[in-house]
Amino acid sequence: MTRIWNDPADFADEMTDGFAAANGRHVQRVTGGVVRSTESPRGQVAVVVGGGSGHYPAFGGLVGQGLAHGAAMGNLFASPSAQQIQAVAKAADNGGGVLFTYGNYAGDVLNFDAAQERLRAEGIPCATVAVTDDIFSAAPEERHKRRGIAGDLAVFRIAAAAAEAGNDLAGVERLARLANERTRSIGVAFSGCTLPGAEEPLFSVPEGRMAVGLGIHGEPGIDETDIPTADGLAELLVAKLLEEVPEGIAAAGARVVPILNGLGSLKYEELFVVYRRVAQLLEAAGLVIVDPHVGEYCTSFDMAGTSLTLFWLDDELEALWETPVDAPAYRRGSVTPAQLKAANGNGAADADAVPESDEASREAAGTVRAALEVIAATVDANVDELGRIDAVAGDGDHGIGMQRGAKAALAAGSAASGAGAGTTLARAAAAWADKAGGTSGALWGVILTGVAERLGDHGKPTAADVAAGVADGAKGVMDYGKAEVGDKTLVDALVPFAEALQRNADAGADLPTAWKAAAEDASRAAKATAELLPRMGRARPHAEKSLGTPDPGAHSLALIATAIGELFEGRNHHA
Amino acid sequence: MTRIWNDPADFADEMTDGFAAANGRHVQRVTGGVVRSTESPRGQVAVVVGGGSGHYPAFGGLVGQGLAHGAAMGNLFASPSAQQIQAVAKAADNGGGVLFTYGNYAGDVLNFDAAQERLRAEGIPCATVAVTDDIFSAAPEERHKRRGIAGDLAVFRIAAAAAEAGNDLAGVERLARLANERTRSIGVAFSGCTLPGAEEPLFSVPEGRMAVGLGIHGEPGIDETDIPTADGLAELLVAKLLEEVPEGIAAAGARVVPILNGLGSLKYEELFVVYRRVAQLLEAAGLVIVDPHVGEYCTSFDMAGTSLTLFWLDDELEALWETPVDAPAYRRGSVTPAQLKAANGNGAADADAVPESDEASREAAGTVRAALEVIAATVDANVDELGRIDAVAGDGDHGIGMQRGAKAALAAGSAASGAGAGTTLARAAAAWADKAGGTSGALWGVILTGVAERLGDHGKPTAADVAAGVADGAKGVMDYGKAEVGDKTLVDALVPFAEALQRNADAGADLPTAWKAAAEDASRAAKATAELLPRMGRARPHAEKSLGTPDPGAHSLALIATAIGELFEGRNHHA
Structure with missing residues (x-):
C-alpha cells in the first residue's frame, strides 16, 4: 500500500x-x-x-x-x-x-x-x-x-x-x-x-x-x-x-x-x-x-x-x-557529458484576456458555474465507487481522474470572472482535459467544449443551444475515441442522452424538462452496459465481480446528468 | 512478504x-x-x-x-x-x-x-x-x-x-x-x-x-x-x-x-x-x-x-x-572501462585427505555424527521459536543461521567417512561457521573446534577430554566475542555448562552423568537471561514483548545440551 x-x-x-x-x-x-x-x-x-x-x-x-x-x-x-x-x-x-x-x-x-x-x-x-x-x-x-x-x-x-x-x-x-x-x-x-x-x-x-x-x-x-x-x-x-x-x-x-x-x-x-x-x-x-x-x-x-x-x-x-x-534511473556504458541547458521556458501560458460578452450570457455563466459545482460534488460523492467499478476491467483511475478534472474545471470556471457562458465553460473544459488526464479527461474536454461553443458569450442560451452543443460533443467523442454505441463505453450513455435532449428541445420543452427526460434515458443506457461481456477480447478470471458493474464512463455521465437535472429543476422552482 | x-x-x-x-x-x-x-x-x-x-x-x-x-x-x-x-x-x-x-x-x-x-x-x-x-x-x-x-x-x-x-x-x-x-x-x-x-x-x-x-x-x-x-x-x-x-x-x-x-x-x-x-x-x-x-x-x-x-x-x-x-546498482559519471579479468580461481579448496586415526576414535566418530544429527533435529524443531525470540531485540536471523550451520555440520561430519572423532568434529565445526554466518555461526565454530582438538583421532575420548574441550571452547568464545557472564549472551549458559561438566568429570562421573548435570545448569542459566533488561544501551519500545524471552544464543545452547544429554543417556541404556 x-x-x-x-x-x-x-x-x-x-x-x-x-x-x-x-x-x-x-x-x-x-x-x-x-x-x-x-x-x-x-x-x-x-x-x-x-x-x-x-x-x-x-x-x-x-x-x-x-x-x-x-x-x-x-x-x-x-x-x-x-x-x-x-x-x-x-x-x-x-x-x-x-x-x-x-x-x-x-x-x-x-x-x-x-x-x-x-x-x-x-x-x-x-x-x-x-x-x-x-x-x-x-x-x-x-x-x-x-x-x-x-x-x-x-x-x-x-x-x-x-x-x-x-x-x-x-x-x-x-x-x-x-x-x-x-x-x-x-x-x-x-x-x-x-x-x-x-x-x-x-x-x-x-x-x-x-x-x-x-x-x-x-x-x-x-x-x-x-x-x-x-x-x-x-x-x-x-x-x-x-x-x-x-x-x-x-x-x-x-x-x-x-x-x-x-x-x-x-x-x-x-x-x-x-x-x-x-x-x-x-x-x-x-x-x-x-x-x-x-x-x-x-x-x-x-x-x-x-x-x-x-x-x-x-x-x-x-x-x-x-x-x-545516462538517465536518472538507467545508465549504461560511458556517456560523454553534454552541456547543461539554460532553464527551459515552456512555463504556463499567460491567461488570455476574457473576451467581450453581454449581460445575459454573463448571467448564464452563473448557471455554468453552479453546474460545475454540482459536477464536482457529484464526482466527490462517488469517487470511490467509480474507482472500484473501473478496477474491474480497467485501470481503476476513473474516479480519481474525474475528481481532478471536475475540481480543475470548477476552479477554471470560477476564475473566469466577468466572462460569458461560452468562455466560462470553454476554460473549464480545457482545465478538465489538462488536469484529469486519461481517456475520460480527454472525452469530457471534448463534450464540454462542444457545449461551450454553442453557448457563446452573447444572449441567454436556449434549450436548443444546449442540445446542439451536447450533440456536437457526442459526435466529437465518437470521432475522437473511435467508439460506437454498444462498445460498452461512455458513448453508450452519451448518445441516448444527446438524442433525447435534442428530441425534447425540438418538441418545445424547456431546458429543465428536456434535460430531465434525457438524464433518465442516460441512466437506463448506463445500466445496460452492466451486462456481463468480455471487453477488448480479453478473458476475465475476475468476471464474476463485473456482474452488474456498468461501464464507469457511462455511469459517471448518467450520475452527472441526473445531478444537473436536479439543479435545473431546483432553479426552476425558485425562479 | x-x-x-x-x-x-x-x-x-x-x-x-x-x-x-x-x-x-x-x-x-x-x-x-x-x-x-x-x-x-x-x-x-x-x-x-x-x-x-x-x-x-x-x-x-x-x-x-x-x-x-x-x-x-x-x-x-x-x-x-x-x-x-x-x-x-x-x-x-x-x-x-x-x-x-x-x-x-x-x-x-x-x-x-x-x-x-x-x-x-x-x-x-x-x-x-x-x-x-x-x-x-x-x-x-x-x-x-x-x-x-x-x-x-x-x-x-x-x-x-x-x-x-x-x-x-x-x-x-x-x-x-x-x-x-x-x-x-x-x-x-x-x-x-x-x-x-x-x-x-x-x-x-x-x-x-x-x-x-x-x-x-x-x-x-x-x-x-x-x-x-x-x-x-x-x-x-x-x-x-x-x-x-x-x-x-x-x-x-x-x-x-x-x-x-x-x-x-x-x-x-x-x-x-x-x-x-x-x-x-x-x-x-x-x-x-x-x-x-x-x-x-x-x-x-x-x-x-x-x-x-x-x-x-x-x-x-x-x-x-x-x-x-560503474557498479551493477550504482553508476555515476563516465567510467573509462577497464579490461575484463580472466575467471578468478578462488574456488573451493580441494578436500584434504583424512588424517590417520585408530579404531576407537573412528567408533567415537559415530557418536559425534549421532550428536550432529541430534543437534540438527533439535534446531529444526525449534527454528521458528529461535527466530522469534531473536527478533525481539536482535535481527531475527538466529533460527535460520543455526539451522544452516547445524545442517552443514551434519553434512560435513557425515562426509568425513573413515575419519577419527577429532577430524569429524573439526570438519563439522568449520562447515558450521562457514555456512551459518552471523555471530552464532562464528561462536559455534569456536566451541566445536575446541572440543574437536581435545577429542583427537586416537583413542576413546573420556569425560575429561570432552570437558576440557568444552572449557577451551568457552574460553575461545569469550576471547572472540568479548562477552562476559552477565552480558545476556550465549556465554551466560556456556560458562556454567563448561564449569559443571568439568566439576562432574573431575569428580569421576561418566560422560552421560556429567553431561546431564551440566545441561541442567545451562538450562537454568539460559532462563535467567530472560530477565527484562535493555540491551546495548538502546531504549526498547517493544520491551513488553521481551518479558520472559531469553537470549536466543543461550537458549539454543541449552536446548542442544539437553538433547545431547538425552542421546548419551539413551546410548547408555542400550550399551
Missing part, C-alpha cells in the same frame, strides 16, 4: 517536483513533465515518452542522454493530457521532429494522437510507435491491441539510439517499430497496489495465489495459479515467451536481451533467484543472452509481481543497443 | 548466483561473494565490503569500477563467515592491502575481525572502518556502538575513491574514517519484512503507525507515532539530523549530500514527494545540496520504510565524491 503523501490530489505534481529536484543533472521540470537538462544536437529527432505516473522509473526516470528527450508525466495511472504532451514535446523538440513512443493504452493513444495533430498543425513533424509487448493482453493476430509493459524499455532505447545515430524521423520510426515487433513480455502478480489516499487496493490476488498475464494497472489476467517456486516461475515465463518467437526468427542461436522486471514489492533478491533459472532455460533453448537486465524498469507502485521480456536482437538493433545512456 | 524461492535454505546462494549471472559486466562470482570482473591496477588498495544478504543493492550491487572491489555476501540478514570474508578479500587483493568497511553489527565485527587476523597472518595488510551512521542506535557519546545503515554508501564511495586516487592503505583508512565521522542517518519503518519460507514477519508495526529509529533488521526503534504526511515526515527526518551536526561544522553554508533511501516497499514516487520537502528544508537551513540521492541503496527486503542520510562534505571529500562509478 501507499503510505506517504500530503493531499492525494497533489501527489503526482509533488512527485514530479521532487523527482526533478533530485535529478537536476539529468532532467528539467517543464509544464507537463520533464525534458533533458542537457543540450541535444540541433536537428536530432526528439524521442518523447510518457504515460501515467506510478510506474517509476517509467517515465521520467528514463529521460537523459542516450534515452528519451522528454517524458509527459500524467496523473497516477492516468494518461497525460494532450496539453501536457504538447508542452513537453515542444520543450524537447530539437528541430528534427518528434517521435512519440508509449505503452498502448486507450487513454494514452487518445491524448498522444491529439497532441500529435496539434503539433503537426504547428509545423512540427511527428510520428508514433505505441508499444505492444504484453503477449497475454490480446491474441497474436490482434497484436496492435496489446498493452505495453516493461518492453517499453527496449523500444524507447532503440528509438533514442536511432535518434542519437543521426537518423531522421522516418528512420527513427522504422527502427522503433522494428524493436516493438521483436519485443515480447509476460507478467504475473501476487498482490495489488493501493493509490495514495485510497481505502482499498485497486484489486487483490488471493493469498498464496498468482495472477498470470495481469496488466500493470491491475487489468485482468488470463489465469490464476498457486504461487510456484522460483524455478517454476522461471519455467512458466520462459515457456510462454518461447511459444511466441517473433516471425522469421529461429530461436536456436538467436541473440536476446532478457529483461526481468520487478513491479514494486517483489524484491531484487527474489528476482535474482528467478533470473538464475531463466538464464539456464534460455541457454538450454539455444539462445544467446546479451546484456541481461534484472531490476525495476516499469513498476506499478508497490504491486508484488514481475514480468519477463525478451528483446530479440538483429545486427542493426544490437549495434544500437550499445549506445551509452 | 517474500513470495518467491525454491528451498529457503538455498535462497542466499541462488540469489548470489543469479545476481552474478545477470551482472557479468561488473562482477564475478567467487567463494563467499563477488569481486569486480574488471582488472584493477596492481598495488591499488582493495576495498572489501559485506554483510548479510537481503539489503540489495548492499552489498554485491556496489561492486564495480570506482566502488568496492569485492563484497562478502552472507546469508539472509546474517554476517558472512570469516572464511567467506577471507576468500573474497584474497580474490579482491591487488597487492596493496585490504580495507574492510561494513555496517557495525556484532556478527559482522566478529567475522571481519577474524578474517582480518587470518589475512594479516598470511602477510596481507588490512584495516577496518565499521560504519556507524544511525544516530538513533546509541547516544552521541557512544558513537562507536551505533549501527550502520544507508550511510554505508558514503563511506564505501569515499574509501573506493581514495583507493582509486592512489592512496595507500593508511590513507584510504583515514579518508573512510573521515567520511564515517561526517555521515549521519535516521530511519523510520511502517511494516516489517518476511524472510523466505518464514511464516511471519520478523516484526510488525501497527497499521497506520510509524516506528522511528528502527534498524534495518527490525532492531527496536526509539519511538512510535502515527504515520505523518510526506511533508511531516521530511520535517521529522531533517530536524533530527540537524540536531546532530558533526563536530566542527557550521550548518549554514555547509555542503551536504542527502541520501533518501527506500527500505524496499516504500516506492520511488513516495520518496520523491518526501524529497521535495527535504530539499526545501535543507535549503531553508542554509545548507547547500550537492548531488542528491533518492532511491534504494540499503534495503531490508520488502520492509516499508525510509532513511535520510546527510553526508557532510569538506573539500577533500567532495573532490573524491566526483569519482565515476
Whole structure:
C-alpha cells in the first residue's frame, strides 16, 4: 500500500517536483513533465515518452542522454493530457521532429494522437510507435491491441539510439517499430497496489495465489495459479515467451536481451533467484543472452509481481543497443557529458484576456458555474465507487481522474470572472482535459467544449443551444475515441442522452424538462452496459465481480446528468 | 512478504548466483561473494565490503569500477563467515592491502575481525572502518556502538575513491574514517519484512503507525507515532539530523549530500514527494545540496520504510565524491572501462585427505555424527521459536543461521567417512561457521573446534577430554566475542555448562552423568537471561514483548545440551 503523501490530489505534481529536484543533472521540470537538462544536437529527432505516473522509473526516470528527450508525466495511472504532451514535446523538440513512443493504452493513444495533430498543425513533424509487448493482453493476430509493459524499455532505447545515430524521423520510426515487433513480455502478480489516499487496493490476488498475464494497472489476467517456486516461475515465463518467437526468427542461436522486471514489492533478491533459472532455460533453448537486465524498469507502485521480456536482437538493433545512456534511473556504458541547458521556458501560458460578452450570457455563466459545482460534488460523492467499478476491467483511475478534472474545471470556471457562458465553460473544459488526464479527461474536454461553443458569450442560451452543443460533443467523442454505441463505453450513455435532449428541445420543452427526460434515458443506457461481456477480447478470471458493474464512463455521465437535472429543476422552482 | 524461492535454505546462494549471472559486466562470482570482473591496477588498495544478504543493492550491487572491489555476501540478514570474508578479500587483493568497511553489527565485527587476523597472518595488510551512521542506535557519546545503515554508501564511495586516487592503505583508512565521522542517518519503518519460507514477519508495526529509529533488521526503534504526511515526515527526518551536526561544522553554508533511501516497499514516487520537502528544508537551513540521492541503496527486503542520510562534505571529500562509478546498482559519471579479468580461481579448496586415526576414535566418530544429527533435529524443531525470540531485540536471523550451520555440520561430519572423532568434529565445526554466518555461526565454530582438538583421532575420548574441550571452547568464545557472564549472551549458559561438566568429570562421573548435570545448569542459566533488561544501551519500545524471552544464543545452547544429554543417556541404556 501507499503510505506517504500530503493531499492525494497533489501527489503526482509533488512527485514530479521532487523527482526533478533530485535529478537536476539529468532532467528539467517543464509544464507537463520533464525534458533533458542537457543540450541535444540541433536537428536530432526528439524521442518523447510518457504515460501515467506510478510506474517509476517509467517515465521520467528514463529521460537523459542516450534515452528519451522528454517524458509527459500524467496523473497516477492516468494518461497525460494532450496539453501536457504538447508542452513537453515542444520543450524537447530539437528541430528534427518528434517521435512519440508509449505503452498502448486507450487513454494514452487518445491524448498522444491529439497532441500529435496539434503539433503537426504547428509545423512540427511527428510520428508514433505505441508499444505492444504484453503477449497475454490480446491474441497474436490482434497484436496492435496489446498493452505495453516493461518492453517499453527496449523500444524507447532503440528509438533514442536511432535518434542519437543521426537518423531522421522516418528512420527513427522504422527502427522503433522494428524493436516493438521483436519485443515480447509476460507478467504475473501476487498482490495489488493501493493509490495514495485510497481505502482499498485497486484489486487483490488471493493469498498464496498468482495472477498470470495481469496488466500493470491491475487489468485482468488470463489465469490464476498457486504461487510456484522460483524455478517454476522461471519455467512458466520462459515457456510462454518461447511459444511466441517473433516471425522469421529461429530461436536456436538467436541473440536476446532478457529483461526481468520487478513491479514494486517483489524484491531484487527474489528476482535474482528467478533470473538464475531463466538464464539456464534460455541457454538450454539455444539462445544467446546479451546484456541481461534484472531490476525495476516499469513498476506499478508497490504491486508484488514481475514480468519477463525478451528483446530479440538483429545486427542493426544490437549495434544500437550499445549506445551509452545516462538517465536518472538507467545508465549504461560511458556517456560523454553534454552541456547543461539554460532553464527551459515552456512555463504556463499567460491567461488570455476574457473576451467581450453581454449581460445575459454573463448571467448564464452563473448557471455554468453552479453546474460545475454540482459536477464536482457529484464526482466527490462517488469517487470511490467509480474507482472500484473501473478496477474491474480497467485501470481503476476513473474516479480519481474525474475528481481532478471536475475540481480543475470548477476552479477554471470560477476564475473566469466577468466572462460569458461560452468562455466560462470553454476554460473549464480545457482545465478538465489538462488536469484529469486519461481517456475520460480527454472525452469530457471534448463534450464540454462542444457545449461551450454553442453557448457563446452573447444572449441567454436556449434549450436548443444546449442540445446542439451536447450533440456536437457526442459526435466529437465518437470521432475522437473511435467508439460506437454498444462498445460498452461512455458513448453508450452519451448518445441516448444527446438524442433525447435534442428530441425534447425540438418538441418545445424547456431546458429543465428536456434535460430531465434525457438524464433518465442516460441512466437506463448506463445500466445496460452492466451486462456481463468480455471487453477488448480479453478473458476475465475476475468476471464474476463485473456482474452488474456498468461501464464507469457511462455511469459517471448518467450520475452527472441526473445531478444537473436536479439543479435545473431546483432553479426552476425558485425562479 | 517474500513470495518467491525454491528451498529457503538455498535462497542466499541462488540469489548470489543469479545476481552474478545477470551482472557479468561488473562482477564475478567467487567463494563467499563477488569481486569486480574488471582488472584493477596492481598495488591499488582493495576495498572489501559485506554483510548479510537481503539489503540489495548492499552489498554485491556496489561492486564495480570506482566502488568496492569485492563484497562478502552472507546469508539472509546474517554476517558472512570469516572464511567467506577471507576468500573474497584474497580474490579482491591487488597487492596493496585490504580495507574492510561494513555496517557495525556484532556478527559482522566478529567475522571481519577474524578474517582480518587470518589475512594479516598470511602477510596481507588490512584495516577496518565499521560504519556507524544511525544516530538513533546509541547516544552521541557512544558513537562507536551505533549501527550502520544507508550511510554505508558514503563511506564505501569515499574509501573506493581514495583507493582509486592512489592512496595507500593508511590513507584510504583515514579518508573512510573521515567520511564515517561526517555521515549521519535516521530511519523510520511502517511494516516489517518476511524472510523466505518464514511464516511471519520478523516484526510488525501497527497499521497506520510509524516506528522511528528502527534498524534495518527490525532492531527496536526509539519511538512510535502515527504515520505523518510526506511533508511531516521530511520535517521529522531533517530536524533530527540537524540536531546532530558533526563536530566542527557550521550548518549554514555547509555542503551536504542527502541520501533518501527506500527500505524496499516504500516506492520511488513516495520518496520523491518526501524529497521535495527535504530539499526545501535543507535549503531553508542554509545548507547547500550537492548531488542528491533518492532511491534504494540499503534495503531490508520488502520492509516499508525510509532513511535520510546527510553526508557532510569538506573539500577533500567532495573532490573524491566526483569519482565515476560503474557498479551493477550504482553508476555515476563516465567510467573509462577497464579490461575484463580472466575467471578468478578462488574456488573451493580441494578436500584434504583424512588424517590417520585408530579404531576407537573412528567408533567415537559415530557418536559425534549421532550428536550432529541430534543437534540438527533439535534446531529444526525449534527454528521458528529461535527466530522469534531473536527478533525481539536482535535481527531475527538466529533460527535460520543455526539451522544452516547445524545442517552443514551434519553434512560435513557425515562426509568425513573413515575419519577419527577429532577430524569429524573439526570438519563439522568449520562447515558450521562457514555456512551459518552471523555471530552464532562464528561462536559455534569456536566451541566445536575446541572440543574437536581435545577429542583427537586416537583413542576413546573420556569425560575429561570432552570437558576440557568444552572449557577451551568457552574460553575461545569469550576471547572472540568479548562477552562476559552477565552480558545476556550465549556465554551466560556456556560458562556454567563448561564449569559443571568439568566439576562432574573431575569428580569421576561418566560422560552421560556429567553431561546431564551440566545441561541442567545451562538450562537454568539460559532462563535467567530472560530477565527484562535493555540491551546495548538502546531504549526498547517493544520491551513488553521481551518479558520472559531469553537470549536466543543461550537458549539454543541449552536446548542442544539437553538433547545431547538425552542421546548419551539413551546410548547408555542400550550399551
